[in-house]
Amino acid sequence: MSRPLARLIGTRLLLSLLSLFAVSVIVFAVMEALPGDTAQRILGRDATAQALTVMRAQLHLERPAIERYGDWLTGVLHGDFGTSLVARRPVLPYITAHFSYSLLLAGIALALHIPFSVGLGLLGAATRRDGPIDSTISAAALLGMSVPEFVIGIFLVSILATTLGWFPPLALIDQAHSVPAVVSTLFLPVLTLNFAMTAYVLRQTRNAMFDVLRSDYVRMATLRGLPRRHVLLRHALPNALAPAINAIALNAGWLVGGVVVVEVVFNYPGLGRLLVESISFHDVPMIQGSALVLSATYIAINLAADVATMLLTPKLRVR
Amino acid sequence: MTKPGIGVISRRLLLAGTAVLASAPRPFAATATKTLRLATGETDGVKGTLDPAFGNNDNDAARASLVFERLVIPDASFSPQPQLAVSWKPDETGQVWTFALRTGVAFQDGTPFTANDVVYTYRRLLDPKLGSPAAAALSQVDPDGIRAVDDHTVEFKLRSPAVEFPLLIANRFTYIVKAGQTSEQLRAAGIGTGPFRVEHFVPGEEPSVYVRNEHYWQPGRPHVDRVELRGIAEESSRVAALLANQVDIVLELPLRSLQRLEGNKDVTIQSARTSDWYGLAAFSDVPPFDDVRVRQALKLVVNREQYLRAVVGGHGAVADDTPVPPWQKYGLQDAPRPPDIAAAKKLLAEAGHPDGIDLELYTSAADSGLLEIAALFQAQAAPAGIRVTINKAPAADYWSNVWLKKPFLVTNWNARAADEALALPFLSTGEWNETHWRNKEFDALIFEARKTLDDAKRGELYAKAQRLLQQDGGAIILIYADTVGASRANVHGYRIHPQKINHDFSDVSIDT
Numbered sequence: 001m002s003r004p005l006a007r008l009i010g011t012r013l014l015l016s017l018l019s020l021f022a023v024s025v026i027v028f029a030v031m032e033a034l035p036g037d038t039a040q041r042i043l044g045r046d047a048t049a050q051a052l053t054v055m056r057a058q059l060h061l062e063r064p065a066i067e068r069y070g071d072w073l074t075g076v077l078h079g080d081f082g083t084s085l086v087a088r089r090p091v092l093p094y095i096t097a098h099f100s101y102s103l104l105l106a107g108i109a110l111a112l113h114i115p116f117s118v119g120l121g122l123l124g125a126a127t128r129r130d131g132p133i134d135s136t137i138s139a140a141a142l143l144g145m146s147v148p149e150f151v152i153g154i155f156l157v158s159i160l161a162t163t164l165g166w167f168p169p170l171a172l173i174d175q176a177h178s179v180p181a182v183v184s185t186l187f188l189p190v191l192t193l194n195f196a197m198t199a200y201v202l203r204q205t206r207n208a209m210f211d212v213l214r215s216d217y218v219r220m221a222t223l224r225g226l227p228r229r230h231v232l233l234r235h236a237l238p239n240a241l242a243p244a245i246n247a248i249a250l251n252a253g254w255l256v257g258g259v260v261v262v263e264v265v266f267n268y269p270g271l272g273r274l275l276v277e278s279i280s281f282h283d284v285p286m287i288q289g290s291a292l293v294l295s296a297t298y299i300a301i302n303l304a305a306d307v308a309t310m311l312l313t314p315k316l317r318v319r
Numbered sequence: 320m321t322k323p324g325i326g327v328i329s330r331r332l333l334l335a336g337t338a339v340l341a342s343a344p345r346p347f348a349a350t351a352t353k354t355l356r357l358a359t360g361e362t363d364g365v366k367g368t369l370d371p372a373f374g375n376n377d378n379d380a381a382r383a384s385l386v387f388e389r390l391v392i393p394d395a396s397f398s399p400q401p402q403l404a405v406s407w408k409p410d411e412t413g414q415v416w417t418f419a420l421r422t423g424v425a426f427q428d429g430t431p432f433t434a435n436d437v438v439y440t441y442r443r444l445l446d447p448k449l450g451s452p453a454a455a456a457l458s459q460v461d462p463d464g465i466r467a468v469d470d471h472t473v474e475f476k477l478r479s480p481a482v483e484f485p486l487l488i489a490n491r492f493t494y495i496v497k498a499g500q501t502s503e504q505l506r507a508a509g510i511g512t513g514p515f516r517v518e519h520f521v522p523g524e525e526p527s528v529y530v531r532n533e534h535y536w537q538p539g540r541p542h543v544d545r546v547e548l549r550g551i552a553e554e555s556s557r558v559a560a561l562l563a564n565q566v567d568i569v570l571e572l573p574l575r576s577l578q579r580l581e582g583n584k585d586v587t588i589q590s591a592r593t594s595d596w597y598g599l600a601a602f603s604d605v606p607p608f609d610d611v612r613v614r615q616a617l618k619l620v621v622n623r624e625q626y627l628r629a630v631v632g633g634h635g636a637v638a639d640d641t642p643v644p645p646w647q648k649y650g651l652q653d654a655p656r657p658p659d660i661a662a663a664k665k666l667l668a669e670a671g672h673p674d675g676i677d678l679e680l681y682t683s684a685a686d687s688g689l690l691e692i693a694a695l696f697q698a699q700a701a702p703a704g705i706r707v708t709i710n711k712a713p714a715a716d717y718w719s720n721v722w723l724k725k726p727f728l729v730t731n732w733n734a735r736a737a738d739e740a741l742a743l744p745f746l747s748t749g750e751w752n753e754t755h756w757r758n759k760e761f762d763a764l765i766f767e768a769r770k771t772l773d774d775a776k777r778g779e780l781y782a783k784a785q786r787l788l789q790q791d792g793g794a795i796i797l798i799y800a801d802t803v804g805a806s807r808a809n810v811h812g813y814r815i816h817p818q819k820i821n822h823d824f825s826d827v828s829i830d831t
Contacts, residue, residue: 035716035720036716036720040719040720041719042366043719044375044719045375045718045722045751046373046375046452047452048454049750050447050450050454050455051451052450053450054447054448055450058450086522088503088506089365089521094365094523097524154555157555157556157559158559161559162563165563168565169559169560169565170556170560170563170565172565174525174526264552264553264556265553265555265556267525267549267553267556267560269524269525274364274523277362277364277365278364278365280364281365281366286365
């Protein structure tokens with residue numbers, strides 16, 4: 001590993017610890033500021049004065065906020081992420097399970113997303129700028145991005161599940177016990193997510209490619225008589241990938257924590273849904289744990305994207 | 320429960336269109352053993368519980384009815400029917416009740432069911448240290464007055480006479496649990512006498528799984544080996560899952576888009592007329608609602624038929640400011656009053672608002688239909704000079720921080736028998752008195768009715784109480800909504816109950 005790369009990774013890891021601490025403070029403060037408490041949220045319309053008093057005492061809600069935060073932080077530093085106020089069970093198994101499901105969905109979605117969107121961008125760039133193929137691809141991708149995910153999801157369900165019966169409407173991952181079953185179960189959510197993600201990466205690839213194709217060295221390569229295919233893939237693409245990688249990293253982070261709507265439409269037990277449900281219950285330990293895992297994932301993805309960019313760009317490597 | 324913060328209405332409208340495309344389902348979940356797959360209409364996340372003392376959503380209700388049973392259950396017309404009790408009788412005052420328990424019943428672990436379990440269950444519910452909301456619903460029961468006369472006889476000594484006591488204890492909390500179980504055990508692994516026992520239930524993990532109770536007392540039942548329960552909050556997904564044979568029964572269907580399922584030969588729709596009601600609640604001790612003429616004016620501006628169409632797609636009936644519908648015992652038989660804008664204006668003027676009045680109405684997407692009611696009321700009230708500002712509160716916060724706290728809001732209540740439906744929201748001392756209406760005469764009528772042994776006289780007292788509520792109360796009760804569910808056509812023996820929380824899965828079978 002080159003020295004700039006090692007330095008980048010080292011500083012980033014240090015900074016990330018600081019970021020995670022900041023996240024936990026902010027999340028805790030925000031939850032304190034929100035109206036209502038866990039006991040009210042659990043009891044709902046059943047919240048009689050007596051029921052509230054008993055539950056608040058059971059959950060130790062009457063203790064000062066700073067003490068509750070201190071206890072939580074001490075626990076985390078000892079590897080104990082605490083007990084859910086609502087489930088009254090340790091939060092870690094919940095977070096691990098939901099995080100794994102999110103990673104599974106994100107992984108399959110990205111496996112389709114990366115070749116698909118970069119490939120389309122390349123195709124757009126390989127043809128005439130703003131020509132019929134380029135325009136069609138761009139317009140279709142923009143449409144996919146502009147329509148809300150739940151509309152696309154419900155539309156795909158009504159066509160591919162309800163009418164044609166090719167895929168199950170709900171992504172009941174608990175019933176998928178083989179690789180083909182997992183693929184079939186996750187097909188519709190993966191497709192829905194790709195509709196939303198394609199446009200940005202495609203545009204980044206396409207625009208960067210057009211820029212690079214105008215540069216002197218590409219022109220030089222073409223003038224030397226290299227085949228167009230070779231010029232596009234070997235000479236132009238590596239230099240056009242950096243913006244696309246950053247866009248893919250953004251999408252990857254979104255896939256892990258931000259696809260609540262898709263998780264609800266397909267009844268999928270992802271981390272985003274766990275987080276949103278926990279917020280509605282004021283379940284602070286669960287929220288804290290989920291938020292930390294999510295933030296760590298974002299940090300890791302961004303670091304990976306920067307490393308990849310660096311490896312692709314010799315200029316950054318030697319400086 | 321938890322829904323993402325996106326336009327619920329637009330999603331629904333969209334669905335009405337897309338699901339027209341629905342056609343033949345494909346078999347996706349081919350099941351070898353007889354598994355019954357249930358889906359409720361809400362997700363409860365990690366909040367779910369099996370403990371009857373704390374159950375408060377549809378998933379909890381379904382779980383409890385799989386695993387536990389009660390002494391008495393309400394039938395479709397809210398008459399008490401025996402379950403774990405075989406008979407009951409009051410003393411001559413109606414204050415002491417003796418229940419004869421079913422013999423030969425065993426819990427899922429093989430322990431025989433006795434009077435001891437009944438005493439344990441009820442004392443636990445009333446224990447202030449437990450903090451169960453059941454204590455408020457069962458406030459007439461004296462915990463020290465519950466005793467086991469012998470192994471199969473239980474006596475309840477009440478704080479005051481209650482002629483309809485058996486019905487009062489046929490509620491969502493009173494499922495009998497095995498004596499000695501702690502709250503921790505009951506949360507996820509409770510033992511009851513019901514047709515299924517818990518095989519796997521971790522709050523927040525779906526589905527929860529139940530298997531046949533080999534000790535079940537009803538011969539030949541249950542007919543299926545396993546039950547899987549999950550919540551599907553998104554309406555369109557729930558319908559799609561039923562059509563695609565991913566679930567066998569959905570316990571709740573959206574009322575406004577039923578036509579797309581009607582006529583589908585793979586699906587059987589079930590609906591029941593209920594006293595689930597929707598309406599508006601105004602604090603009758605806060606200006607301007609503290610003037611009875613203002614409350615009466617609000618009741619006169621509403622066109623109830625329009626709510627019926629807009630909120631539940633016609634699947635229900637109009638209500639007339641009483642929680643007891645005409646078809647239920649003690650219901651009033653009068654035709655609902657038509658709107659009368661001129662009379663409303665006159666009343667407002669007499670109350671000192673000749674130029675009309677400004678009101679702030681709270682609502683939220685916490686339950687389906689609440690937003691539509693607010694919008695419709697705003698439009699209907701305008702001609703009478705009632706200028707309504709709608710304040711849309713966050714759904715997650717509505718029942719905990721807006722309801723019972725804001726003076727004017729949209730509300731709804733589940734179906735209940737007459738006494739409970741009148742007492743819980745409208746008695747002066749009620750924990751859930753959402754209209755702050757404290758009427759001594761009404762209270763007296765209810766208490767008098769409870770100890771009146773003569774059926775006809777009791778009916779008159781309940782009727783008088785309801786008329787008082789219509790005239791003077793702070794609740795504008797607009798409509799009763801049907802409850803609708805559906806099953807795959809090969810599922811038999813499931814009956815939807817007017818009170819959504821009551822289920823009996825012991826007689827459900829599946830053709831394969």
